[in-house]
Amino acid sequence: MxxxxxxxxxxxxxxxxxxxxxxxxxxxxxxxxxxxxxxxxxxxxxxxxxxxxxxxxxxxxxxxxxxxxxxxxxxxxxxxxxxxxxxxxxxxxxxxxxxxxxxxxxxxxxxxPTQLPVDNSDADGIHHFWTFQDARNIAEHAERADTGAVVGAGLLGIDLAAICGAQDIDANYFMRGNRWWRYALSEEGAEIIHDGLREKGVTPVFDSGVDAFVTDDDGKVTATVTPDGEEHDSDFVGVAIGxxxxxxxxxxxxxxxxxxxxxxxxxxxxxxxxxxxxxxxxxxxxxxxxxxxxxxxxxxxxxxxxxxxxxxxDGESEAFRWVSSYSITHFDFPFLSFGHPTLGDNHIERKYSDTEWRRLALKDGKIIGGVLIGDLAPQSAFKQLVREERDVSGQTDVLLEEEVDLEELEAPQKEQ
Ligand SMILES: Cc1cc2nc3c(=O)[nH]c(=O)nc-3n(C[C@H](O)[C@H](O)[C@H](O)COP(=O)(O)OP(=O)(O)OC[C@H]3O[C@@H](n4cnc5c(N)ncnc54)[C@H](O)[C@@H]3O)c2cc1C
The missing domain is CATH 3.50.50.60 (FAD/NAD(P)-binding domain)
Structure with a gap:
């Protein structure tokens, strides 16, 4: 050496x-x-x-x-x-x-960011979002755009939708399936997000997608074609499909x-x-x-x-052990996903009010991730349970109580 x-x-x-x-x-x-x-x-x-x-x-x-x-x-x-x-x-x-x-x-x-494999997907006015330079291009265009389309019902797509809302672009948000982030949210939870989008002037369009883009003679996008053959005006497009x-x-x-x-x-x-x-x-x-x-x-x-x-x-000195979190601050209510909310063999959830909802993903009786909408207070308790790899099977009621008290959970089983 x-x-x-x-x-x-x-x-x-x-x-x-x-x-x-x-x-x-x-x-x-x-x-x-x-x-x-x-x-x-x-x-x-x-x-x-x-x-x-x-x-x-x-x-x-x-x-x-x-x-x-x-x-x-x-x-x-x-x-x-x-x-x-x-x-x-x-x-x-x-x-x-x-x-x-x-x-x-x-x-x-x-x-x-992955490009959509459809006609004209590299036209002027179609944005992918990863770098600061992308953000500058998006801001400059969004300020003068009137109509918009967003594709990609995940954590980055919703940023593009929120940008349309904030920049007064009249936008459609095209999604596969019947809801936003269907791998992590049920219909009941997603409905809170859909209402939040509508309040910003963004229209969620379900069971949809994009088959092609229409461009003008200068190569600028003017419309988005959905699988039913409909053309939707869109001089601003955001794509976030992965x-x-x-x-x-x-x-x-x-x-x-x-x-x-x-x-x-x-x-x-x-x-x-x-x-x-x-x-x-x-x-x-x-x-x-x-x-x-x-x-x-x-x-x-x-x-x-x-x-x-x-x-x-030059060796194995420290292992990565981490419960991640990802929050969204576009709406009047907070949103947080943590751990691996899209994985697991069992999911439990509850709605508390029009803007409060919770879902936990469990694997082999242990919490591995979840989504909190409206009330983020229990996040530290849940993350602690994930880190401890605590078996919480059969204790749904305690986990879904509005205020989570870890002391109400049964003590962890001791190894024999
Ligand atoms: C719009 C947006 C919003 C986000 N919001 C959140 C959020 O709210 N919360 C959250 O937790 N995360 C969020 N994320 C995700 C988060 O930003 C990423 O998880 C994180 O930045 C990843 O960091 P990284 O260093 O792994 O990769 P990157 O930040 O992608 O860095 C990789 C770098 O490598 C460079 N590079 C690639 N190939 C080469 C090469 N061959 N030679 C030289 N350089 C190369 C790239 O240009 C880039 O600069 C968001 C991401 C985006 C785009």
Missing amino acids: HMTQSYVIIGDGIAGSSAAETLREEAPESDITVITDEGEALYNRILIKEFAKGKLPEAPISIHEEDWYAEREIDLALNTHVTEIDPDAHTIHTHESDTYEYDKLLVATGGT LDFNVEVLQGTGVETDDGVVVDEYMQTNVDDIYAAGDLTRFYDTILNDHGQNGSWGSAKEQGQVAAKNMVA
């Missing part, structure tokens, strides 16, 4: 950036390089929707100025796309044919991928000295006791830190 370790990180999102920060703390003498193909250093991806809504200026969204890296003697390469990794030579190559050597490499390249993980850089490396990069709980891939962290991982979840995925800010940050500690230790 060399005296000075070289750490290279691909991606300056929250996973890559938090890894760089941890590496510097844990290995003060090491060489650290962060490479990103974006033109700006880490910013708060969670807040770019507020900018696109027209509710927040640019400044508070930026997290790190370039000075932040210089002060920590971290080399930052902006506008640099990594094209190839050579695991035998321990080198990576960039689009400008630069080569970097690494002792340990972290791949934290996140994902790219993420394609940025794994092409791993081609030929032997790193195992399976709709994401497969890592263990230490963020190690199957190839020596290559780690991965953030949205793109299919990580071993020590709570689920299975591989899982998680697209959320807090989880990506934690994975970056855990990866960095294990890279410095």
Whole structure:
């Protein structure tokens, strides 16, 4: 091993950036390089929707100025796309044919929004939403658009719908099935969200989708065609049907991928000295006791830190163990999903009022995730139960009481 370790990180999102920060703390003498193909250093991806809504200026969204890296003697390469990794030579190559050597490499390249496989899906005025630059384009267009269409009934689609609402665009929100985020919400819970959307001037359209887009002579989108052949005026379109993980850089490396990069709980891939962290991982979840995925800010940050500690230790020093949460603040009522709300073999739920509802996902009698609408107070109790892997079978009534008192739960069974 060399005296000075070289750490290279691909991606300056929250996973890559938090890894760089941890590496510097844990290995003060090491060489650290962060490479990103974006033109700006880490910013708060969670807040770019507020900018696109027209509710927040640019400044508070930026997290790190370039000075932040210089002060920590971290080399930052902006506008640099990594094209190839050579695991035998321990080198990576960039689009400008630069080569970097690494002792340990972290791949934290996140994902790219999936395009709709329909005619004209790349027309002017059709937006995907991932970067700050996307948010600037969306804000600029949304301010002058009148009619809109949004596709993708998940956590990112609803941001685009809320942007239409905030920017006074008269929009349809086309969804497959009969409700928003049908994998995590029942009809009763989703109805609260649908009412919230309608109040913002966004119309949910169920059992629908998009078959094509109509464009004018300048190639600008003018209408959205639904499967029933109807044309709906839309000079602004938002598409959020999923993420394609940025794994092409791993081609030929032997790193195992399976709709994401497969890592263990230490963020190690199957190839020596290559780690991965953030949205793109299919990580071993020590709570689920299975591989899982998680697209959320807090989880990506934690994975970056855990990866960095294990890279410095050159071993399995810290395992990733985390209950994620993801909140939505577009409506008059709060919304929070935590853990793995779309998984599980049993689900329990209750509605408390027109804007209060709760659903818990259980696996083998243990809570693994859930969705809270209206009242988020029980979140810490539920997260504690997830972390403790507590068997709560048969105790639905206590879990669904408006105020959750963990002391009312039966004591955990002692191992024999
Ligand atoms: C609009 C929006 C709203 C969101 N809201 C929430 C929320 O409310 N709560 C929440 O928890 N999460 C939210 N998320 C999700 C959250 O932002 C992500 O989970 C998190 O940012 C993932 O971080 P990451 O570092 O894994 O990946 P990313 O942030 O995607 O970073 C990866 C970086 O790698 C770069 N890159 C990719 N390939 C290469 C390459 N070959 N060479 C060089 N660079 C490369 C990319 O350009 C990118 O900068 C939201 C996301 C979006 C887009």
